[in-house]
Amino acid sequence: MGVVRKTKSVQTILEIFNQTEEAISVVELIERLKSQMNKTTIYRILERLEEDALLHSFLGHDGVKWYAKCHECSSHDHHDVHPHFQCVDCGKVDCVEIDVTIPKIPNRQVMNSNVLIRGRCEECV
């Protein structure tokens, strides 16, 4: 039970994510919305939207948190199993809809995995 009330701030953030297929970093979001809402509010709304599986989060190569729309996530089991791609040229980050299979590791139990790919996107290749 993340988002209970559809406030102006929640709607604003949801609209932003609905206008793009790309991921957005929290830093970027705070910068874009700094005249409209407090950074604490942004952190908390993103948290709630992730609880509701409308967004999912992951860490970029520099440890900054990114969020993107969820497509395949249910609210129960919503790990981002797909990899995330960061373009070294334009900086764009998005979800890649391919499966990366993690091989079995002897005597270990794999629970989930994060894959971050760096390279050049369609427009920069």
Place this chain on the structure above:
Amino acid sequence: MGVVRKTKSVQTILEIFNQTEEAISVVELIERLKSQMNKTTIYRILERLEEDALLHSFLGHDGVKWYAKCHECSSHDHHDVHPHFQCVDCGKVDCVEIDVTIPKIPNRQVMNSNVLIRGRCEECV
């Protein structure tokens, strides 16, 4: 040209990494060595050791930086192509010597990738 002088501090840190096959987070290292050297020194030594391909670094699931010994890295091309594994029970982090193949992505150029696996290690499974 990372490490030029073999100072006491450099030797201390190298010894620590040589005594284990596990990765060590910078935070942990700062805590362990706080009576012996400054945190700035630690950051800088780790940086130099990575330049020399004696260590490699990667980000843990919470964005904290970890370092581990390099086995297969040359000083030219030393990406950590192998995945890193973090045990959700005991917290141990280490390198996993398996290959995770990233499939080709249409119209994109993959340059490198980071794979972080979470699960249970041999002792906690």
Place this chain on the structure above:
DNA sequence: AACCTTATTGCAACTATGTTGCAATAATAG
């Protein structure tokens, strides 16, 4: 061994990302 050069270190101050407590505000049920 004493000296010189400069890589390395320590310190303090700073940046950036993210968190917390609490009072004020506003969404929604009744």
Place this chain on the structure above:
DNA sequence: CTATTATTGCAACATAGTTGCAATAAGGTT
């Protein structure tokens, strides 16, 4: 319209990591 309480704003804090600069010390040279 009113009451309840989820949500927000703010200020203060926490933590990871960086920077500038003066002091120190490694290691080559004499």
